[in-house]
Amino acid sequence: MSNEHKDDNTPKIPEDFFYDHKDHVSQANVSEDSGLPSDLLTLHHSFGYDCKRRANLHIIDKEHIIFIAGNMLEIVNINTKEQIHLRSTSGGGIGAVAVHPSRKYIAVGEKGAGPNINIYTFPDLKLYRILRGGTEKAYAYLDFNPNGSLLASVGADPDFMLTLWDWKQEMTVLRSKAFSQEVVRVTFSAELEGQLTSSGTGHIRFWKMANTFTGLKLQGQLGKFGKKEISDIEGYVELPDGKVLSGSEQGNLLLWDGGLIKVEICRKGKKSCHEGAIQQIVMDEGELMTIGVDGCVRVWDFETIDTADTTDEADLFEMEPMNELHVGSGVQLKSIVKSADLEEPTMWYAQDANGGIWKLDLSFSFTSQAPEQLFSFHAGPITGCDTCPVSHLAASTGIDKTVRVYDYVAKQPLCTSHFNCQGASLIWVPKIVDPKGGNILVGFEDGVVRLLNFQEKEKVDVHGRKQKNLSELALVQAFKPHTGCVTSLSIDSTGEILATGGADHSVFFLNINKNYEPIGFVKTPSPVTHLEWSPSHFDRNTLLVCCNEGQVMEIEAPEEGKYDTSHTFLLSGLKIRTHDFKSVxxxxxxxxxxxxxxxxxxxxxxxxxxxxxxxxxxxxxxxxxxxxxxxxxxxxxxxxxKEKAPEEDTWEPYIPAEPSPILRGFHAKDQGKFWLSMGDFDAGYLYECEFLDDEEKKKVSANDLYEPTRTVAIHESKDVPISCIKFSAGGKQILMGLEDGSVRIQPLHNEDPGLMGSYWALNIHDTNYGRICHLATSFDDKFLFTVGADGNFFTFEIMEADKLEQKMTEARANIPSARKELEEKPIDDIDDPKAYSIEDAKQKSEYDRMIKLAEQKKEGVRGKVHEMRSKFKNLLERNGKLPPHLQLNRKVC
Missing domain, CATH: 4.10.280 (MYOD Basic-Helix-Loop-Helix Domain, subunit B)
Structure with a gap:
């Protein structure tokens, strides 16, 4: 390590702050009385990528790429696929990342209340500097200047504050409000020192660090669109002569000079430069490259653009690109970064918003390599996840219309199948139905349910040799029980009936034989959000149906062949009990x-x-x-x-005009009772409710009807809704996924959710938009899986039950003896009768501090006086060397 790393300004941090991918995720929030160890979960692997986040791909050296994954920074070895995870120190997440030009430092701008910018050294990932006070809630973008001495940061909503940092001294150089709307990018000019550019929603702004009478100032000039349509600007580049070339939403290029649009550039025939928004513009070794959401990289002649002008009233300058590369069908490029490998100067890595990371050869020669997709992920929210009941396999689906299967022990994706509609729900068929554990049921947005079989396939190459270890998802059966989204799938404990819930206000039942055969459907009062069959030990086989507008139904399992479905599949005569949730x-x-x-x-x-x-x-x-x-x-x-206290107004309970949605429901230990997790206003609690028969409802007053029988507050949850719930295999813990992207584990006393109080929590997905959509555990209860709306898919190892019980026992028993502590660590007594009291010591410390500050100020003044004396002496010497008739009189001096 260089000597600069040993600077006295290096922040003091605990030794256990750092960890790599093999260490425990120890930033868990654990309540004091839980007895749960902080290392209850160990991050095993990440199968996801937040590919739609702006500028979420960076190169740190020739082997490693880095990007933000939920509340962590993920560092991936391109060759070995090994992952290292650096957690958010605030727990609020990460907003932006920048790599120092020397590639020895990584700047990480966090999210949360008054977030910091943490500077880490690479490759040891030690915290080197902390920059404080740059924004209120989150950093949106970071950029180092070309020589790496300054760092620019811009904040997200609500302040949008642009700050320039002398980051090694942890000092703010300049600050200014960048704009009144979202700012997505700020960069230093590569050629002109002291110039910056920022852009975002409906604007671009040009900045100069200028010396004024009152000191160094940051002056910003807002670009004027004039007659052009105002556009959001994502990508731009500063040209060597001070002009700025930017993209636009329409796909054309805008050349800015002096805060005005000099010319708009399009292709010949007035075709746009890109189909859709231009996401990035790069100038590399004299070449101008534009990157668009149409999946194209185009190279333009710099001299032609720099001198472009037109007398056309439309201010359009037509030209064609010199070279172009279309990466692939369906590719949506967000950003590209150049390889750090000097032996591959034309290689770039690209972020694909459609779920991939590509390696591109931008040499544009006859020997150029074809684009290579290095990684493939879900693009956008992952809506369903489940695990194989007999082996270490997991499956997921999402809005990108794919279903994927993974070997989570080997940390390998196995296969991907593409469909014509977004995936909405998924279950792996249980062992009681499919002993081999190869079938997966997937519900789609268009109401279709597909039965897929995961199987190995053999492929013969051109030489006639069989290639093994290839997998695929084969379609076994497709049926359409709903006209809207299939929101939930559930198979009963006997493995005889499949129930599907839909956004079309219905629950459909299918009999499980060799194929899934329709029995019929039941109407629901509002869209179905969750289905759950009763446990096998219950007297009756019933389905718990949760709805979006606060209604709950208990439907008795239909018997095959009992109902007349010759004219309609609508079932009548089923025993149904209902409950309308009442807010308390x-x-x-x-x-x-x-x-x-x-x-x-x-x-x-x-x-x-x-x-x-x-x-x-x-x-x-x-x-x-x-x-x-x-x-x-x-x-x-x-x-x-004295003011007399006014008489209190009669208080009336608040009942929301629109009922809160039910996010999850599950059966209680007592038959006829159930627990609900609510969204919107009623979040922050678990509610135990009870089904009542018609006769029982008559015995209850109207005010008390449908009120919960018990409530449990979710401690320190800040009323964040619980989006999914799962129980451990032994029933001793309840696992919850929250809408703020956090996982919470709470021990259960006597397997009763009403008795939980302590908890273990971990912020893992993005705090702002990383709602956990699904939780799943492996068949042996050794792994936990979380998938979120941020596109991330995390795999955790769960501490073994025996070890967990041992640690909890040690935690409860580890109460130190006061006498023993006294013997081992004797307390220092105060023997001097003239010793300072606590207050006197405080005052003496404050006095010493003031004296020290005064001395520092005196030293500063002395330094300035000495500097002025030196300047004055130099002026006298220069004056003496002038001809006599030009010299100033000494009295004037």
């Missing part, structure tokens, strides 16, 4: 406020008694009022000026 959250919050108020009053009373302002015998309104007068007198407040 406002009452719960009111009760909590009242409890806190009483506690506060008790504490205030205790303080008054200790101060002698009140005694225990003082009771009643009169006594209270008298003592209130005494307190007022002690505070020099005239008791006549």
């Amino acid at each position: 959250k406002s009452r719960l919050r009111k009760a909590k406020e009242e409890e806190e108020r009483l506690k506060k009053e008790e504490e205030e009373k205790r303080i008054r008694i200790e101060r002698g302002l009140e005694t225990d015998s003082d009771h009643g309104d009169e006594g209270t009022d008298l003592h209130y007068d005494n307190i007022c007198k002690c505070m020099l407040i005239n008791s006549d000026e």
Whole structure:
């Protein structure tokens, strides 16, 4: 390590801060009474990529690429596919990343309340510098200047603050509000020192670091579109002569000079330069390259663009690109970065918003290599995930219309199948139905359900040799039970009936034989959000149906052949019980406020008694009022000026006009009861409710009907909705996925959710848009899988049950003995009677600090005086060397 790493300004951080992909994810939030170890989960592998995030691909050396994955920075070896994960220190996530020109440092701008920019060294990933106070909630973009001495950062909503940092000194150089709307990019000019450009929603701005009478200032000139249509600007490049070339939403190029559009550039025939927005413009070794969402990289002649002009009223300059590369069908390029391998100067890596990372040869010669897709991921939210019941395989589906299968132990994706519609739900058929564990059921957005079989296939190459270890998903059966999205799939405990829930307000039942054969459907009052069959030990086989507008249904399992479906599949005569959720959250919050108020009053009373302002015998309104007068007198407040407390208005509980959606539901231990997780207003609690028969409903008052029988507050959840729930195999823990991207594990006492209190939580997916869509565990309960709306797919190793129980037992028993501690670590006594009191020590410390600051200020003044004396002496010497008639008189000097 170089000497600069040993600088005294290096922040002091705990030794256990750093970890690689083999270490435990130890940034978990664990409640004190949980007894759960912080290393309950170990990050095993990541199968996802947030490919739609802006500029989410960087090169750190010739072997490693880096990108943001949820609340972590992921470093991937291109050759070995090995992953290293660097967590967010704030827990709020990561907003932006930049690599230093020397490739020895990585700047990571975080998200959260008052986030920091952390500077790490590479390859040891040690925290080197911390930059504080640059934005309120999140960083949107970071960029180093060409020599690496300065760092520019721009904040996200609400401040959009542009800050220039002397990052090695952890000091702010200049600050200014970049714009009033979203700013997506800020960069230094590669040629002109002190010039920057920023762009974003409906704007581009040109900045100069200028010396003024009041010091160094950051001056920004807003680009004027004039007669041109205002456009969001994603990509631009600063030209050597000070002009700026930017893209536009329409796909044309805009040449800016002096804050005005000099010319708009298009292809011949007034065709746009790209079909769709231009995402990035790169100038490399004199070549101008544009990157578009149409999947094309085009190279333009720099001299022609730099001198482009037109007298046409439309201000359009037509030209054709010198070279172009179409990466592939369906590719949507977001950004490209140049390889750090000097032996491959024409190789670039590209971020594909359609779920890939590509290696591109941009030499544009006859020997150029074809584009190579290095990695393939889900593009956008992953909507379903489940695991094989007999082996270490997992499957997922998402809005990118793909279904994928992975070997999570080997950390390898096995196969991908593409369909014509977005995937919405997925279950791996249980062992009771398919003992070989090869079938997967997938529900799609158009109402179709497909049965897929995962199998190995043999492929014969051109030499007649068989290639093994190839896999595919073969279509076994396709049926369409719904006219809308298939939101949930569930197979009963006997393996005889499949139930599908749809956004078309229906639940469809199918009998499981060799094929899935329709039985019939039942209408629901609103779109179905979740289905769950009753456990095998229940007396009746029933289906719990949760709906989007707060309704719950219990439907008895239909019997095959009992219903007449000759004219319609609509089933009648099924025994159904219903429940309409009634909000009680406002009452719960009111009760909590009242409890806190009483506690506060008790504490205030205790303080008054200790101060002698009140005694225990003082009771009643009169006594209270008298003592209130005494307190007022002690505070020099005239008791006549007391304000009488206004009479409290009659409080009415708040019931939302639109019922909250039910996100998840599951059966309680007692038959007929169930638990609900709610969204919107009613989030923050688990509610136990009960089905009532018609006769039982008559015995309950209208006000109490449908109210929960029990509620459990989700501690420190900040009312974030629980989007998915799963139980561990032994039923001793409940696993929850939240809409803020965090995973929460809570131990259950007697397998009763109503008795949970302690918890273990980990922020893993993106805090802002990384809602956890699904949780799954492996068949042996050794792995946990989380998939989110941010496109990330994480695999964790779960601590073994025996080891977990041992650690929890140690945590509960590990209460140190005070006497033992006294013997092992004797307490230092205060023997000197003249020793400082706590306050005196504090005052002495403060006095010493002030003296030190004063001395530092004096030294600064002395330094300035010495500098001025040196300048004055130099002026006198220069004056003396001038001819006599040009010299200033000494009195003037």
